[in-house]
Amino acid sequence: MTPESITLSSLNLQIRNAMQEAFPDAVWVIAEIHEMHINRSGHCYMELIEKSETDSNIVAKNRATIWSSRFRMLRSYFESTSGTQLQPGIKVLIKAEVSFHPVYGLSLNISDIDPSYTMGDLAMKKREVIRQLQEAGIMEMNRELVLTDVPQRIAVISSETAAGYGDFIGTLVNNSYGFGFSVTLFPAIVQGESAERSIIAALERVFLAERSFDAAVLIRGGGSQADLDCFNGYELAMNIAQFPIPVLTGIGHERDETIADMVAHQHLKTPTAVAEFLVDRLLEFSGLLDRLQERFSYTVERIIQQENHTLAQKASDIQHLTRQYVTRENHALEVYRTGILTSTAKLLKAASTNIADQSGKLKYLWKNLHDHRKRDLLSMKERQHRTIAERLRSGHEKIRQAERSLEYLRPEKILSRGYSITYSNGKIVKSVKELEKGDTLETRMSDGKVQSTVRELDYTNEK
Amino acid sequence: MAKQEITYKAAVEEIDRILGEIEEGALDVDELTANVKRVTELLNICKQKLQKTESEVSKILKEEE
Amino acid sequence: MAKQEITYKAAVEEIDRILGEIEEGALDVDELTANVKRVTELLNICKQKLQKTESEVSKILKEEE
């Protein structure tokens, strides 16, 4: 039995109707552009996909179309607003009608693209790259290199045919100061999908001849303002940051820095600006040389002038000092002359005074001594008189005393005081025992003699 | 020439050193002429070097692709 | 001349030393004349050296302009 069946076209018509019923209005859809091409008529055909957040596997896929009239308008609006090119790899928020064509199948007919979504997404991507660079610790590496004062040997990474490259070379070679530069071009594709890889390859070639260059210049030869994505890639940024010689960028955009700009040693707006920067650097060095020369000339002149002055001063000093010297010595001699006068006069005066003093002393001493002697003589004479007088006086006194004693002891004197002397037979009687009764005694007194006879003898006084 | 081999840096440093010595009065007048000569020479080397292009502009190395 | 062999510096130092001695009265009168002569001689040497240097320097610096 033949099951009930319908033709494919009927089915597709039914699907179209069902879909028209299901999606009567356009819907806003978030998707990633996977492929994109524009045909001759200017229609844009894309393949939109959605990747799994976890493993990047494609979880959805649709075709989409932007009709040429719409596409021209949307593309320029998108690119100028977002600053990024409408190209595969970017995420977009699109307004699309779900359409089903019996022949071509399901397709999304894009009527609008919201650039702000993409901008947010790009910014996020950029932040992510920056975070990674910072984490790797290489963000500042190229900036920390020292750019020589005289960067004359330049490796240029650019597209040879680009207008920007022409501007760069023109500005550098035709600089009004006649500075010489040695420029070597390392050609690279600087826009589009293969740009990042191409630039990295060029950098690697420069790296091989690293010592021959003072700086590497990355310039973009004009082109779309929006075509900057290749300069935001992590891979390129890493290469630039770790590049052993300073990298100067002149990518030719106005709005915001690319990551390549951020890690470069120096980033300038345009290739011309890079060339001007290099010329200025040489100009600055040239100025330094001029200043050195000026300072040198000035210093040498000053030294010579100073030495001339010093010599003149010394010439004047020698005059002054010798004059001073002679004056001083003359004065010293004069002082000596005066000194000898004064000292001699003083010495003579002192001697003279001494002599006068001695003379006076002699007179004084002599007179003193003489007076003293005279006084001594006088006192001796007085002593003589006194002594002799005393001596005679004591002689007289002695005689007188003896006379007095004698007077007192004289027998006549004794008798007169009542004493008497008794004789017997002519002898002085001194004891009764010498006598016998009847002896005749003769007693002598002061005024005469008495004759008597002994009658009795009494010995009463005998002891 | 051999004198061309000196780098800008070395040249500027030598000029600076000589200038310093002259300014400090460390140099004998006898040496002054020699030093003036040397500094002048160094300045000239630098100036000439600044104007000189070592090779043709935009010598292109096309090894790519 | 042999007297030219003295350096500018040494000459100036000798001048200074002699001037110092004259100032301090350290020199005998007998020596004064000889010393003044010496200073004058040294001053001349210095002057000549300086003039020579000056002209040489002028010449060098002129050439550079």
Added chain:
Amino acid sequence: MAKQEITYKAAVEEIDRILGEIEEGALDVDELTANVKRVTELLNICKQKLQKTESEVSKILKEEE
């Protein structure tokens, strides 16, 4: 003259010494005349030396101007 052979310094020192002796009264009056004579002689020598030096120095310095 032999008396010219003494140096200025030695002369001044001798003057100084004799003056000192006179001042201290260390000299016998008998020696005074001789010493005063000597000092005077020395002073004259010194003066002559000084004048000679002065004129010589003046001459040297004049020539240099």
Added chain:
Amino acid sequence: MAKQEITYKAAVEEIDRILGEIEEGALDVDELTANVKRVTELLNICKQKLQKTESEVSKILKEEE
């Protein structure tokens, strides 16, 4: 004269010594006259020496002016 042969110094010393003896009374009257005479003589010698010296010195110094 022989008495002139004594030096001023010796004379003064002798005067001093004799005066000392007189002062101490060490001299006999008999010797006194002789000693006074001696002192007087010495004083005269000294005076003459002084006068002579004075006039000589004056003369020397006058001549020098």
Added chain:
Amino acid sequence: MAKQEITYKAAVEEIDRILGEIEEGALDVDELTANVKRVTELLNICKQKLQKTESEVSKILKEEE
């Protein structure tokens, strides 16, 4: 005179001695006269000596003035 031969000093000493003996009574009256005579004589000698000295010295000193 022989009596002049005694010195002033010896005379004074003898006077002193004799007077001392008299004072002590050591002398016999018989000798007294002789001793007084001696002392008197000595005193005279002394006086004469003094007078002589005075006149001589006075004369000397006068002359010196």
Added chain:
Amino acid sequence: MAKQEITYKAAVEEIDRILGEIEEGALDVDELTANVKRVTELLNICKQKLQKTESEVSKILKEEE
């Protein structure tokens, strides 16, 4: 006279001695008279000597004044 031959000193001593003996009663009354006589004689001698000396001394001293 023989009695004059005794010295004053001896006389005084004899007087003293005799007077002493008398005072002590050492002398017999018979001797006493003789001794008194002797003392009297001696005293006279002494007196005369004294007077003589006195007059002589006076004379000497007078003369000296």
